[in-house]
Amino acid sequence: MNGVVLISGNGSNLQSIIDNAKSIDLKICCVVSNKMDAFGLKRAAKVGIPCVALDETLFNSKLGFDQEIMKVIDNYQAEIIILAGYMRILSADFISKYSGKILNIHPSLLPKFPGLNTHQRAIDASEKKHGASVHFVTKDLDGGPIISQVSVNIDSKDDAKTLAKKVLEKEHELYPKIIQWYTQGRLKLLRNNRIIFDGQLI
Numbered sequence: 001m002n003g004v005v006l007i008s009g010n011g012s013n014l015q016s017i018i019d020n021a022k023s024i025d026l027k028i029c030c031v032v033s034n035k036m037d038a039f040g041l042k043r044a045a046k047v048g049i050p051c052v053a054l055d056e057t058l059f060n061s062k063l064g065f066d067q068e069i070m071k072v073i074d075n076y077q078a079e080i081i082i083l084a085g086y087m088r089i090l091s092a093d094f095i096s097k098y099s100g101k102i103l104n105i106h107p108s109l110l111p112k113f114p115g116l117n118t119h120q121r122a123i124d125a126s127e128k129k130h131g132a133s134v135h136f137v138t139k140d141l142d143g144g145p146i147i148s149q150v151s152v153n154i155d156s157k158d159d160a161k162t163l164a165k166k167v168l169e170k171e172h173e174l175y176p177k178i179i180q181w182y183t184q185g186r187l188k189l190l191r192n193n194r195i196i197f198d199g200q201l202i
């Protein structure tokens, strides 16, 4: 399945997707970044994946920016759009155009801790467990239907940095697996935002 991956930074999730792409039936046609200096662009270029870096300062509307990404997606006839550390909020037009085709990974056990600084917030809230969620993207920020989650224990010694590392390692296992469910046609989002997995509502 042709896919486009959107990133904003380091791209360690992108790397795990690149490393697993063959076995998960995914062709990464292009990596798009909203940050010109995102390290993930180097990861993609190293293995010959076309990259597009868009300079946010050159666009005066959210939609105008997203329209550039839509051109890339349509140009490659991508059937899956994978947000991998993409930190820009997508426009409503973008989300509705590709409804059911956009996946995101978020570093918390949603619905807990949507938004930013999730690791520190989980520590501050004295949570015993934390983790990551993969969900379909809908217009509700970090609020789309959850497909799968992975958890880690929060130890008394953990700070935001150690916790982020633990969660990220789990993300790298979780995300390719869910992408494969999608590329194999096992996962579908219904119009009512319910998810079908292997023919069953989940």
Ligand code: GAR
Residues within 6 Å of the ligand: 008, 009, 010, 011, 012, 013, 014, 040, 084, 085, 086, 087, 105, 106, 107, 115, 132, 168, 171
């Ligand atoms: C990951 O932890 C990902 O879950 C998070 O950003 C990090 C990106 O790391 N995404 C979000 O917070 C999206 N709201 P990476 O660039 O090394 O993959």
